[in-house]
Amino acid sequence: MLKGTIVKGIGGFYYVNTGCGVYECRARGKFRLEKVTPTVGDFVEISVIDENGRKGSLDVIFARRNELIRPRVSNVDQAAIVFAAKSPALNPDLLDRFIILAERQKLDVIICINKIDIDKSEKYKDIAEIYTKSGFKVIPLSAEEGTNIDLLREELNGKISVFAGPSGVGKSSLLNAVNPMLGLNTGEISAKIERGKHTTRHAELMEIFDGSFIVDSPGFTSLFLDDIEKDELQYYFREFRPYIGNCRFSGCSHIHEPECAVKAHVGGRINEMRYNRYVNIYDELSNERKK
DSSP states (O other): OEEEEEEEEETTEEEEEOSSOEEEEEEOHHHHHTTOOOOTTOEEEEEEEETTTTEEEEEEEOOOSOEETTTTEESOOEEEEEEESTTTTOOHHHHHHHHHHHHHTTOEEEEEEEOGGGOTTOTHHHHHHHHHHTTOEEEEOBTTTTBTHHHHHHHHTTOEEEEEOOTTSOHHHHHHHHOGGGOOOTTHHHHHHHHTTTSOOOOEEEEEETTEEEEEOSGGGOOOOTTSOGGGGGGGSGGGTTTTTOSSSTTOOSSSOSSOTTGGGBTTTBOHHHHHHHHHHHHHHHHHHHO
16 A cells, blocks of 8 residues: 555546655545545555556545645645746735635745846835735745745645746746756746636646645636625735724724724734725725626
8 A cells, every 4th residue: 555645637547646656546436435536635545556557546535634626626735926026027916816815725825026136126125024014924036046945945845835926927947946857948837827728627736846746727827806705805814814803893894984993903013005905806896796
């Protein structure tokens, strides 16, 4: 018996990375009877049927820590959200939308700001300070110069991570810096994601080094928030959480109501720009419901 992680599932076959190689497995019939579907990211136990051909039987699925719907993958630990300090310019509105998606799926968040070597004015430091004070882990990086790559490697070590961000920010370059043996071409991660833009694809795990995986799926790149209810948005701004429930009115939107505990901390513990984006997105969701 071998333990491993399902890294891909196609047509009833499950590909399990055991640390001793990847085995193509069929799931035992008991899972179908129990209405359990093996999922990419599952920690499993297999028995080897053909060692030379790397064929096996998927016998045990261990309890899942979590299961994401989009992308469909289990046991994800965190989202590494990558933006560039410059070229392309860092867009805080876009960053917040990525964060909302990660928070909604209850993932830890690491904000990676790449290309700090070309930001001679060091404006990225202002952004880093805002998000650090808002409760996020922020890593300033340069794939070109190797700056803080050791910190990123440490954060990815032994985890399953969604690696997300707009095109052109250097996601592939960062992964190559983390592990030069990957040999990814520039834009390869984005190209893989775009490949699934108009088709249904299953999530796939890419091993970046031993026991450390990146989710390769188009699902997390969708920035449409139209399936989020406006009243739940407050929970995805983590700096609001200490004050939610302390407002004068139950069901407070934290926008128009008087004696709002959240608004009382705007400009202090709650960054004003982050709050304004909350208001904009709340209004956006409200208008969407009226259509």
